[in-house]
Every structure is written in structure tokens, then in C-alpha cells.
Amino acid sequence: MQWSQIKTLFILCFLVLDVYLLFQFFDKQSQSNIGVLERQDSPIEEQLESEDIKINSLPEKVSDESFLSVKPKSFSTDDLKKVEGFKNQEPLSVDKNFIISEFEDPVPISPGDSEEKIEETVKKSIIYPKEYTFWDWNKDLNVLFFFQEKKERPIYFNQNGMVLVFLNDDNEMIYYTQTMLGDAEPRAEKKTLIKPIKAIETLYKANTLNAGDEITKVNIGFHTRVPLANGVQVFVPTWKVTVNEEKNYFVNAIEGFVFSSDENSFISDVLTEYVKGIRQLKGDQKVKGSILNQLEKKLEIIHRGEEDDVSV
Template sequence: MDWSKTKTIFIIVFSILNVLLCFLYLNRNAKIENLEVTGKTSMEDVLKQEHITYKLPPFVDKEASFVSADVVDFNKESLKDLKGQKTSIMSDNLLRSTITDKITLEEAKKDDFKSFLSQYVLNGTEYVLWEVAEEQKKAFFFQQFEGRPIYYSPSAMLEITWDDDEKIQYYEQRMLNNFANFNKKDLLSPLEIIGSLASRGLLKQNSEVTNVKMGYSTLVRLTETQVFAPTWDVQVELENGEKEHHFLSANEGKVIEFQLEEETEETEEQSE
């Protein structure tokens, strides 16, 4: 057997095979890129067909971390500097404070309650207004971490209540501290998020996506420690002027439905 010729034949065969594999690889990548472009185009086409318009913020921060935090147990010492109110610790992590100063709803609302929060609430600047429920005579606030709200966490909410004369009566507060970032991951873009909602039929025809904001939602809730995942809040205005919020996991695009858990009031302590 002529091994020299056999060796030459093997080299030629393997060279042809390498060229073929390289061709298949490049052809596969080209198909994937075409699919991605087609998918993006289809996503935008779906939105157009449903007459859904959108205003999206720049997609700058393309990664976000998960966050852990500890539940705050209130104590008399931490409340000693609060003025114009009478505080009651209903349970270790629930504070109820009756406002003794005369403050009207109109006065408190003029800057989205920011002055009220700063003056009367422990770490009040960490909270942001979420909703004013006129019928319930309540305003709801979410605690923020690094400027991003923690959506509907019972451990990070504040409620302000007023009476029939629109005089601020009291507030109830729960709070987190010792925040820490960990496990940074890539985010889905706002366009991918609203495309996911549209493909599921969750965006109504002739609606407008007015904003897509980043925040956090509860991933794990323990007695003393909470873990939160990056979450997109898709804000939508319907054709009739009503507004909706859709929440999705910022990493996976899963739809999140919030249910506030009722927490029982346990012991009551008085402090001034």
C-alpha cells in the first residue's frame, strides 16, 4: 500500500470536510440572524396591526442585579425624633402613627406627598407615591432601592389615610434596610417586553404604552430577609383613558400578578 498517496487522500478529504462544515456553520448563523430580524419585524408588525403605539425609554442599563434586604423591626428609640404625631408599634415590623398636626390632603398632595414624607415619616424620602385612592381615602407608597420601586411588597409599603374633611389622620408603615446587590443578569429590552405582552393578547387594541420602568418584585419572602428580582412595569393607557400596569420578570419575561398578603396586627406598644 502506498501510504504517501493514502495520506494525501486523507488530507484532501479532511480539507473538503472542513470547508463543508465551515459552510454549514456560516449558513446556520445567517439563518439565525434572519430569524432574529424577522422576529423583531414580526413583533413590531403585531403592534402595528393591533394599533398599539409605544414610547420607550432608552435601553441603557442592559443588566440588573437581584437584591436582598432585611425587614425592619421598629423600636421606640428609632421613632424618638418624629414630631407632630403619636406613634404605635402594632407589631415588630408595623408602625401606625396618628398625625396630631393639622395637615390637609390638598397641602400634602401638592408635591406628591414628598414634603409630608420627609417631615413626618421615618426614612420617608425612600418612599414614592404609587396611587391615590380617593374612594378609600388612602394613598399608597412603595419603598425604593437605588431609585427603583419595590412593587407591592407588604414589607416595603406605606399607607396614608385621611378623614371625610380631607385631614390627614394616620399612616401605616413597613420598611426594609440593609439592601445588597447580587447575581447580575442580562435584561430583556422594553421592546421585547411589550412584544411579549402583545403576543399573549394582554395589550388591548388602540392602546398606548406610555412608559416601561424598572423596579423589583418579591422572589423569596422569609421572616427576616427578602429577596427581590428585577421587574419591568409596563404602563399602558387604554383608548378610553383608563390606565393599566403590567409587570414582567425583567430576565425571563414571565408575567407577574401581585396579591398583597394580609398581615395580622399582633402586639401594641405606645411611644411618643
Template sequence: MDWSKSKSIFIVVFLILDVFLYSLFLNRHTESQLVQNESWGERNIEDRLKDDNITYGMLPTNIVKAAYISGKAKNFEDEELSLENAEDIKIDKNKLVVTLEEPFEIKNLDEETSYNEFLKLNVYNGTSYTLWQIDKENRNATFFQTMNSRILYYIKNGSVTVHWNDQNEIIRYEQTLLEDLEANEEEKTLTTPLNAITLLYNKGLLESNSKITQVNLGYSTLLQLQQVLVPTWEIRVETENEEVKEYFVNAVEGVILNLVDDASTADEEGDTTLDNNEIDLETELEKSRE
């Protein structure tokens, strides 16, 4: 046996083994540092929130992934509507305007349960909506459509607005509806609620001495596509002056959304969709990335 050759082979093998072990050590060390940095980052934001007396309760921890959803705007002209207590029905393609024959009394304008019976008895697919906002000054209340108990925030084609008289009786309502709602097969990993709160804080949107009262997951319009919806964190904040503010964060991309202004712009410009045909979700998502 050639001892010098064997010695050289052993040296090469041990060098390879040393390199492998060193690379393994570096990987473990890097992972450890990343975990430590993430935990320090969370502690830092918690400390900063505490310093500014910004409080929040239990945050959702069981919602890690969710899918985009798609559908189409309901064309009420295609439906033979039979609505009880309807004196007059006006249909403008995707919008339904109904005047009641007999006004419907609301016993308590501040409670959602007071409206539920009206929605169930008088509104087409009325149980698909949940109360969002009450405007006593203008005598109306807005309801947003839901899918699997998740709210579709400020979707032009998914809301009901009821109007009442000075005797707290509903006399008229307008309705739009998204139908054939389907979830995309591929689920996306979501940014955490704490990360969404951190984003708002770093943008200076959370005032000192405020309280985060709600953190919920729903859906909102993806870019200007009226029929493709993205998972969205809703964060409600009560300020020191008891003013309630609502913020929305794209739960996939981790960016702040201005849904109220976007909805107002859409109302002024009209529906930007080309027709009521179902949109191919993957195609539209690919367009949005370009």
C-alpha cells in the same frame, strides 16, 4: 524525496484547510441568519402592534444588566422613635401605625409634590418612598419604597399608606420598611423592554387601540422570598376606554408576574419570612431554582 508521500501530505493539509474554511463559513452564515431572524422578529412585533394600533414611546435602551438585591424588614421595636406631630404610635414588630396630633392638609390630592413635605417631616425615612396610587374613594394613598430611584413594587415590607379625612387632611399612616438593602455583586443580563411588551402581546393582554405610557425598571419579590428582590419591568397601559392597567415582567427570567394578587395573598396569610435576619442571597437563589 518521496513524491507520493509528499503529495499525500499536501492532500491531507488541503482537506483540513477546506474543512476549516467550510466550518468558518457555516458559523458566519448561522450568525448572519440569527441576526436576520432577530431583526425580522422585531419588525414583526412592531408590525403587529401597528396593525392593532398599540403605540408606545421611547423605550429604555441603556439598561442591559441589573443585580438582584436583598435586605431585611425593619423591626421598629428596636428603634427609639422620635416622630414629630405623633399623638399615638403603635408598633407591631415590622409595622408602624401613627396617628397624628395635628392633621396635615393636602393641597392637591392628585399631585405627588403635595405629599412630599408630609413624608419628609412626619414619616421615618420618608424620603425613601414615592407615590404609587391614590384612592380618593377610600381616602388613602400608597407609597412604595425605592432604592437608587428604582421602585420596589408591592413589597409587603416596603410601603407607606396615608389616610385623610373629609377635609383632605392626613390623620394617620401605616409604614413598613426594608433596610440594609444591598445589590448582589453579579449582574444579570435583562430581557429587553420590547421583548417584555411582546410577551404581554402574545398573551393577549394588550388590547387594540391602547397606548403604552410607561416602561420602567424596578424590583419585585422573587417567588415567595420576602427579602430577595428581582429586577422587574413595569409596563403601564392606557386602554381605548382610558382605563389604566399595570403589568410586570421578571426582567431576568422573562415571565409575567401577578404582583397585585400575590401581595393580597401575602397580606391574608401574614409574613412568610422566618425572622428578620438577613438572607444569604446566593443560598436563596439556589433554592428558588430547585
């Protein structure tokens, strides 16, 4: 009888303990959920500060913009004559949408030159120089990138509106390619752009930013949105967010999604198209073969880098 009572007492004690622990569990779970909600609802500035993500500066004025509708430009006979008239240049061949020209005597570019000096040197050698802005010196491929501008803003990574300047091992310009977009027309009504801080928040929520990063620059430009079947391309205003002065991310400034920013993939596609096009061009076979050989070597560098990334 006594053992039965003791056993019952133990059971009741354990039951009370279980109930107590259950209440403790639910209370901690509730507090945890509240913490998550508070963290999610806190301003993006506070979330960035908590992870020591700094913002250098942001554009103060954000204007309304519309999509742009643009067709590739066809170079005129006069355009082609201007290219052929440049001193120290020998066009391999040109057609209505694509120019490739070789420098008879390589033109030096110093690694210590400022962007302004590089622009000045290159723009002396191309037609419509004011249409382009310097983007980058890709040191792995030793190629200078210039993007065409519309409405005084760069069009990011569009192979129909860019100049690529190829350098030799002594950092001398040996040849360049040029494509160009025609007149831009607004497509539909203007729309309100998302604020730069919203673009940064989009990258943060996509786990693109890491603790300790610095947002060094935020600029507005255009990015390809929809290529249409008739050759017309539609460009959308796009925020370029530069992180740690080296990595660029692109956020649609109207719809708020992140564009792919795989520069090597873009370059690979462009050079592949150039190789196909140059093989069909008429001209000096020796020069043509030399340029093709150099382009194919640069494609090998890109593909080798991609294989190394996969192996890692």
C-alpha cells in the same frame, strides 16, 4: 346501455370536481398557514402597529442587574423616639418592624396637588423619608401609597417596605402605617435584562394588550420573587409597563414572565395583616378601636368590589 354510459359519465364528472375542490381547499389552507407564519415572524413593532397599539417612549439604556437579597428592617430605639418626637403625632404603638401613628390634627391633602407636593407633605411626617417614593392615591379607599426604594428604584407591592397614609372624607391625613426593608445585598452575578420592547411583546402574546391601547410609560423597579423561610426576601429587576396611563403590568426583567398585578388583592392581604397586628398592640383603646374600625371598613369596600365583579 346508454343509461349506463351516462351514469358512468356523471360519476367521472363528479370525481373530477371533487378532486378539483380538494386541491382548492389544500391551496387555501396552505396560503392561510403561510399568512399565520408570516404574522408570527413579523417584528413585534409591526404586530403592534397592525392593531394600533402605540408606544409613547422606551428607556434607551438597559443595564445588567442582579437579584437583591433583603431582610425586613428592625426599627431601633432612636427610630422610635424620632416618631414619638414628631409634632402633631401620637403613635398608637410601635414595635421593631411596624409603625402606626395618628395625626392629632388632620393634615389636608388637595386632590389637585402634584405628586411632588403630596410627597413633600407626607415626607415631613415620617422617618427615613428619602427611602420612599409616591406610588398612587387609591381613591376608592382614600389611601396614599408610598413604596420603598432600593438602588434608587421602587420595590413594587411589598408589605415590608411601604408607607400607607389614610385620609378621611375631607382628604385629610389622619394616620399612617410604615414598614421598612433593611440593607440590600446583590444575590449572584449580574444578568442581562430583557429589553423593554420584549416585556411589551410578552404582554402582547399573553393577550393582555388590546387594539388601540397606548404604552404610556415603561420603568424598571424590583418585585418579590422568592420569600425565604429565614425572613430574607429576594427581589428581581422588573419592568413596570403602564397602559393608557392607568393600568400597570409587571414583567420579570430577567426571566420574562408576568407577575400578578391584582392591586386590590394585595391591599386586602396587607390590611388584614395590619388588623391582626393592631389588635395585639397596647395603647389607647379608643384610638386603637377607631383605627381598627376604619381599616375594617376599607376591607369591606374591597370585598364588596370583588363581589360586584363576580356578579357582573
